[in-house]
Amino acid sequence: MKALAKSRKKNLKKFGLRFDEKTAFEVFSAVGEWWREKRGFYAKLVPPHLFYLPEELKDDAKRRCEWLFFMAIPMRGGINSDDAFRFMRELFSCYPEMFDPCLVQNKTAEELAEAVRDTASRVHNGGSKGAKKAGTMSFKLEEHMGAWIENAKRLVKFWRGDIRNVFKDVKDFEEAFARADYERSEAGFLGMRRKIFSLLTLWLQDFRDIHQFPMPLIVDFHTIRMLLQHRIALASYSRLGPNDTENPLRFRPESLWEYPAVRLKDKFVDTIIMWSQDFLKRKKLVPYDVAHGLWYLSRTLCASYQGNRSKDKRLEGRRTITEFLVDAEELARGIGWPKNYRDPCRFCPVERTCKVAIPSGPYFDWGVMAKAGRHVRYPFRQKRFEGVSWRTMPGSFRSSKHRHVVWTNVNGNGHERKEEISFQYDLGLSGGT
Numbered sequence: 001m002k003a004l005a006k007s008r009k010k011n012l013k014k015f016g017l018r019f020d021e022k023t024a025f026e027v028f029s030a031v032g033e034w035w036r037e038k039r040g041f042y043a044k045l046v047p048p049h050l051f052y053l054p055e056e057l058k059d060d061a062k063r064r065c066e067w068l069f070f071m072a073i074p075m076r077g078g079i080n081s082d083d084a085f086r087f088m089r090e091l092f093s094c095y096p097e098m099f100d101p102c103l104v105q106n107k108t109a110e111e112l113a114e115a116v117r118d119t120a121s122r123v124h125n126g127g128s129k130g131a132k133k134a135g136t137m138s139f140k141l142e143e144h145m146g147a148w149i150e151n152a153k154r155l156v157k158f159w160r161g162d163i164r165n166v167f168k169d170v171k172d173f174e175e176a177f178a179r180a181d182y183e184r185s186e187a188g189f190l191g192m193r194r195k196i197f198s199l200l201t202l203w204l205q206d207f208r209d210i211h212q213f214p215m216p217l218i219v220d221f222h223t224i225r226m227l228l229q230h231r232i233a234l235a236s237y238s239r240l241g242p243n244d245t246e247n248p249l250r251f252r253p254e255s256l257w258e259y260p261a262v263r264l265k266d267k268f269v270d271t272i273i274m275w276s277q278d279f280l281k282r283k284k285l286v287p288y289d290v291a292h293g294l295w296y297l298s299r300t301l302c303a304s305y306q307g308n309r310s311k312d313k314r315l316e317g318r319r320t321i322t323e324f325l326v327d328a329e330e331l332a333r334g335i336g337w338p339k340n341y342r343d344p345c346r347f348c349p350v351e352r353t354c355k356v357a358i359p360s361g362p363y364f365d366w367g368v369m370a371k372a373g374r375h376v377r378y379p380f381r382q383k384r385f386e387g388v389s390w391r392t393m394p395g396s397f398r399s400s401k402h403r404h405v406v407w408t409n410v411n412g413n414g415h416e417r418k419e420e421i422s423f424q425y426d427l428g429l430s431g432g433t
């Protein structure tokens with residue numbers, strides 16, 4: 001135990017990472033509770049693994065686990081989870097054999113790639129535009145298909161074709177990950193790093209397909225943005241500076257060089273994951289609720305906050321790269337707020353502790369979290385009636401960012417959406433250790 005604590009301290013020191021646990025408790029408790037109780041803007045949100053689950057898998061645990069297993073691997077940084085889920089649902093409906101490890105292990109990478117291209121042509125209106133014609137899966141398609149087959153083989157060979165066997169009798173997430181980590185075990189899975197494996201574990205726990213045990217947060221861009229904005233993760237920032245690339249379209253503009261930034265390396269992410277498992281357990285917080293509370297807050301509200309916006313360079317009408325960030329000092333002087341600004345922060349349950357703006361552009365372009373400046377409260381915020389706060393209004397903020405939302409006043413396909421949410425409640429989700 002002592003050795004573990006010592007190595008954790010060493011890790012934190014090495015990456016210049018410390019944690020403000022007092023603020024962490026305040027923020028995690030609030031967002032976890034609001035998510036669980038579906039308060040304020042959380043009221044109509046449904047997690048994508050529930051929203052996009054194919055109908056026939058609702059009552060078939062084994063096949064559901066297979067779908068989730070292959071679903072998890074493409075969830076790398078930068079991918080839009082809605083697009084990935086929508087794509088995989090369509091792929092499953094046309095090529096269900098791709099999700100059966102016993103069948104897929106005998107296929108070739110080209111056969112899988114053909115199925116992916118065919119699916120992309122239907123999912124994307126007018127066909128997939130990229131050179132590989134594989135839509136969401138275009139990035140490293142061949143490599144990805146090879147890993148898909150290899151992982152199917154390993155699942156059959158070492159785990160009797162059932163991902164649930166990886167979790168048999170584990171005491172916590174780290175023990176399970178040691179079995180699935182290809183760097184430490186020949187029975188591990190390609191592409192399955194801590195972040196992706198924690199996502200898969202969360203889904204499986206949510207469906208009650210595996211038992212509950214201590215879990216970390218799902219540490220992706222959104223979670224890290226929340227930890228930095230609230231100064232929960234006290235990272236060492238350094239000057240962003242120029243980047244090293246031969247592609248002139250990817251040159252980092254000089255206008256960004258002086259911003260303080262943190263580079264997101266695997267060790268940085270792993271350190272947060274390990275700290276969060278320990279912290280959530282010590283403070284008796286429910287990882288499922290906290291993870292969803294943080295993720296949706298960043299993705300829905302923070303994404304629309306003016307200080308987190310950026311101006312992009314464009315070439316022939318298409319976005320190429322981030323060029324300018326919003327100047328916080330101008331915002332503080334009342335300059336630069338758009339007309340009809342929707343002021344998302346008025347719906348935020350933790351506005352009090354939000355101190356810093358972290359836009360998404362530099363992360364998606366170069367994998368760095370750049371600090372744009374201090375957080376500025378909208379100076380022209382409208383007043384509410386006495387005794388009623390903006391943030392308690394149910395379903396108060398609508399975002400175009402995600403489609404897994406249940407709007408009870410929609411018609412047409414609204415029926416399907418209502419069913420999805422009742423399914424969520426039937427399962428009695430949101431529990432956890």
Ligand code: SF4
Nearest residue numbers: 301302345348351354
């Ligand atoms: S105050 Fe605004 S930017 Fe800060 S966490 Fe809340 S919603 Fe996000």
